[in-house]
Amino acid sequence: MRVLGIESSCDETAAAIVEDGGRVIADVVASQVAVHAPYGGVVPELASRAHLANVAPVIAKALEAVPGGLDAIDGIAVTRGPGLLGALLVGMSAGKAMAWSRGLPLVYVDHLVAHLLAVYLQRGETTIETPEMPFVALLASGGHTAIYEVRAHDDVELIGQTRDDAAGEAFDKAAKLLGLGYPGGPMIDRLAKLGDRSKVELPLPMPSTKRLDFSFSGLKTAIARHVEKHGAPKDERDLADVCAAFQHAVVEVLARKSVAACKQRGIPRLVLAGGVAANAGLRARTTELATSVGVKVFVPPIASCTDNAAMIAYAGWLRLARGERDALDMTAYSKSPDLRRGKILV
Numbered sequence: 001m002r003v004l005g006i007e008s009s010c011d012e013t014a015a016a017i018v019e020d021g022g023r024v025i026a027d028v029v030a031s032q033v034a035v036h037a038p039y040g041g042v043v044p045e046l047a048s049r050a051h052l053a054n055v056a057p058v059i060a061k062a063l064e065a066v067p068g069g070l071d072a073i074d075g076i077a078v079t080r081g082p083g084l085l086g087a088l089l090v091g092m093s094a095g096k097a098m099a100w101s102r103g104l105p106l107v108y109v110d111h112l113v114a115h116l117l118a119v120y121l122q123r124g125e126t127t128i129e130t131p132e133m134p135f136v137a138l139l140a141s142g143g144h145t146a147i148y149e150v151r152a153h154d155d156v157e158l159i160g161q162t163r164d165d166a167a168g169e170a171f172d173k174a175a176k177l178l179g180l181g182y183p184g185g186p187m188i189d190r191l192a193k194l195g196d197r198s199k200v201e202l203p204l205p206m207p208s209t210k211r212l213d214f215s216f217s218g219l220k221t222a223i224a225r226h227v228e229k230h231g232a233p234k235d236e237r238d239l240a241d242v243c244a245a246f247q248h249a250v251v252e253v254l255a256r257k258s259v260a261a262c263k264q265r266g267i268p269r270l271v272l273a274g275g276v277a278a279n280a281g282l283r284a285r286t287t288e289l290a291t292s293v294g295v296k297v298f299v300p301p302i303a304s305c306t307d308n309a310a311m312i313a314y315a316g317w318l319r320l321a322r323g324e325r326d327a328l329d330m331t332a333y334s335k336s337p338d339l340r341r342g343k344i345l346v
């Protein structure tokens with residue numbers, strides 16, 4: 001079965017084709033970074049408009065990868081949320097229209113669940129090792145930061161989450177305060193490698209591993225205070241030191257709590273997901289901590305961590321392959337996820 005996935009929840013318009021077992025045939029992403037960069041963050045109305053302009057070309061490009069184009073597609077999966085409403089509407093309308101006009105089965109996919117399952121995507125020639133279920137997953141992106149126990153694609157439990165900013169949001173806001181561009185994560189990641197974190201004192205936010213919740217808004221204030229007190233970093237070296245200290249503070253709590261979650265649940269498998277999982281410091285530190293206590297870490301390639309439609313197509317394929325379908329008018333579709341602690345996502 002070949003599934004076309006469509007993603008438009010935030011600032012990436014994406015379409016992908018995935019075959020049985022998560023084999024990625026096409027993966028097209030139109031980034032809106034240039035649209036939002038002048039504002040230092042995503043502007044919802046501009047995102048909707050850019051999705052409108054990009055959605056048809058992106059889908060057409062993905063379909064070029066299969067002989068027969070849309071005729072070779074067996075089902076459609078589209079992100080239904082969470083995300084920006086106007087942005088979601090564009091992808092959903094495109095998916096529904098194609099499903100209706102071609103008589104193809106359609107399923108709506110939860111964006112967060114798709115991130116958690118992106119570790120199963122198989123890209124390129126070599127087959128990557130994937131985790132058995134259950135596994136613990138850290139999902140850290142621009143909009144979400146949470147730890148889950150994933151028992152099956154339709155049995156996911158939230159076990160900890162941020163009380164305020166998401167980790168990616170913290171990276172982006174810190175970068176803005178430091179006069180770096182948008183998105184801040186990749187830039188801070190690059191500079192942090194060159195800096196000395198001991199030169200700048202920043203608190204570890206909510207470091208106790210007894211609680212698996214996070215809080216990153218205080219770190220943003222700490223950076224603002226640092227800039228107030230010492231002025232903007234004078235040169236690249238100064239800047240790199242602040243970035244190293246900031247990245248250490250975020251990474252350390254994410255890594256410690258993710259590994260603590262594995263211990264609490266007695267699960268020796270940890271998956272990193274979401275845009276912040278692209279962070280080199282987070283990958284390295286989590287792997288180091290986890291390995292020391294016998295937990296194996298699975299880190300998907302960066303293209304599978306940041307927003308993409310291949311993960312949507314794969315999450316959709318799991319349901320479509322079992323004969324599940326959602327109604328075009330959305331009167332009957334799988335239940336919305338309930339993000340309260342201990343509740344199960346279905």
Ligand code: KG4
Pocket residue numbers: 010140141142143144167168169171172183184185186189274275276277278279280305306307
């Ligand atoms: O998952 P994603 O592509 O979109 C959302 O669903 O939010 O995540 C985007 C976020 C941004 O906040 C970006 O700054 C962050 O991921 N990010 C990073 C890195 N690459 C992207 N954060 C830290 N280090 C990185 N290398």
Ligand code: ZN
Pocket residue numbers: 111115141274275306307
């Ligand atoms: Zn995302």
